[in-house]
Amino acid sequence: MEQTKVLLCENSFEGIMSGVYDGWIYRNRYGRENVRLQCSRPDNYNLFYEYINLNTSIEKAVKVSESVKKKFNGKVFYNIYMTTVSEEDDKADILFRYIQYAYDMGDRILECMAIPEVMSVTKICKRVWFEYDHFRGFIRFTEMNNNTLKAKIQPKNDILELLGEHFKDRLANENFLIEDIGRKKVLLHKKECDFVIYNNIVTDNGNYGIMSDREKTYEDLWRVFFDTIAIKERNNNELQRNNLPLRYRKYMTEFI
């Protein structure tokens, strides 16, 4: 029996896609069942596995993405992207298998829920979309005295880029930045330009800069509106908590 090869790739869209490219070569040599792709460092090394570190190659990543985009319904690429930014530990291997199935069966993969990887991907995408959808509503910008809007988030999934796409259209005429406190990533958007994401930025939990003079007034106006708009006779904290779980409230103006 072949020894299982565990390929270790970087935890990013490029890392995983480039890993899929390399994985394919291993798969052809050792067989589908004997190759695993992993993007998190293993906690325990298994004696019977062989671990191999992969380097991320943008070229390889682009080749895989382009091929997926060309061959399949756009939904397949979307699913892959959403899975790569998810918090799921095993996502690299799930995707590696998912993509192999896609090449076996084509677009039918979108409907084949009987395959566990397809089901997993569907569920993961839903979770990521859900969090993204929540954050694009719940995120709060603060106006700084240099007329930049600043926001902090701490999402489970790495949705910064998705949020960037949403806000660069909506707030195209604004300078804004969004900081993912947990991942130490900052998204910067300059008026009428595209955005850039910087990694490994240490900012003392986003506590820097000075608020604009009128910022406090608008925050207070919002709090007044928020408190007033509820109908007292229908108070329902449980429903409120179900719709807006506490973990989102940390940086929301009306709750702080």
Place this chain on the structure above:
Amino acid sequence: MEIMDKLRILADAAKYDVACTSSGSSRKGKVNNHTGGIGNTVSCGICHTFSADGRCVSLLKILMTNNCVYDCKYCQNRKSNDIERAQFEPEEICRLTMEFYRRNYIEGLFLSSGIIDNPDRTMELLYRTIFLLRNIYKFNGYIHVKGIPGASEELIQMTGFMADRMSVNLELPTAEGLKLLAPNKNRKNIVTPMKQIQTGINQNRYDIKNYNNAQEFVPAGQSTQMIIGATNESDYQLVSVSEALYKNFQMKRVFYSAYVPVNEDSSLPSLDTTPPMLREHRLYQADFMMRFYGFKAKEILSEDNPNFNVFLDPKCDWALKHLERYPIEINKADYYSLLRIPGIGPVSAKRIVSARKHNVLGFDDIRKMGVVLKRAVYFITCNGKMMYYNMKMNEDYITRQLLGNNNPRRTFVEENNISYRQLSLFDDEQVLQTGS
């Protein structure tokens, strides 16, 4: 008066309006069209927060003024009430909307108003505000504005070209109710702008298809709302009214608002009446069944059975009344038959239809697709088999199972040994009182 006080008064005055959704419109940011400005809209809408009553807050929902010359009996802003009054300047509304929007507090503006002098003057002020917001402040986000009954056709038309959604409140389900409680309004004045907006939307669809630079008219469609429980219509009357509104005016949504007693009046429920929340909930369920499951109002309720079952949602109730149609075979039934199974919604029904092309589906498969088996088991077979042997297809048994464990309603049913056929004899208050 400070802007803070105005906001407090005029948000408070608007809070009973229910339609706070920002859905139905999809528009890219204007920078892509090189005109500057701020904002876009997304078709599914976005909730920005949830207030203490658990409702989604998506729009800055305010009245232009609560200084109303009308005297609708159910309304806290009515002329005869002695309350704090305020009025926004159009610029104030624009600035609030812009600043709230930039900070991502809101999707846009929901603007309504009490009647200032007369309907035309009111509509004109609403129009002027939105005109400023769109053209001077270059706001490209979501705008929902009320059509004021009795306002001129021209004003409504001009407003419609700048709003995403318009709504004219039906207020009360019947013309008699309206006469009784809103002496300054009449059914005809309400229906006229509804019809006009509908015609405008249809005409606009044609224009957009045929002319390159046609402007959009109310792209997110028209909605309306009515107050539930201030007058004594039956539930059957209510769902029939909704059905007619969807059919005759192509409403996007009909909203229901459980009456909260704010005024003392002999023609109104007393001040200690609790808002009929369960009834409102059942109405939304029935509304959903009509819009997405293909149910007709007269299937859900009827003259002989005019009120909702307080124990069971209307879909389960319908299923129990039609046990002879079940069980339904998951691998064969068409989409609409699947939708008639409790525990199956549009999403899981679609998944079933597409997945069964490839495999024969079993209970485990459909569970994974989101079917709520706890409810569905009594009504389905997979590949000819029911989930458990010897399952009783008996309405009393199924009723109790559907009510679920730890449900005070189930305890009530069991302790009093109530059969399915007797359920409709009880209303919610009786059940809750005995239960507690």
